[in-house]
Amino acid sequence: MGEEKKIGEIAHYFSKIGVATIKLTDGDLKVGDTIHIKGHTSDFTQNVESIQIEYKDIQEAKKGSDIGIKVIKHTREHDVIYKVIE
16 A cells, blocks of 8 residues: 545545545545545545535545545544545
């Protein structure tokens, strides 16, 4: 695994649909990136397959954005999102 850079944190998790809203506080994110989500009970890596802002699919989100992504495991508010840099 490559280097990791903090890009944001989980703002909310919708368990029924497996979607997390993320506040990008420290970096950008695009479809195809690999992220590592880490918190008290969360610790997993996944590929970003889609990003949405206000229910519209986008390819890339800039620092400062609030986005939604599908996650493969349960997350919690304040879990930290790292982008894995190959």
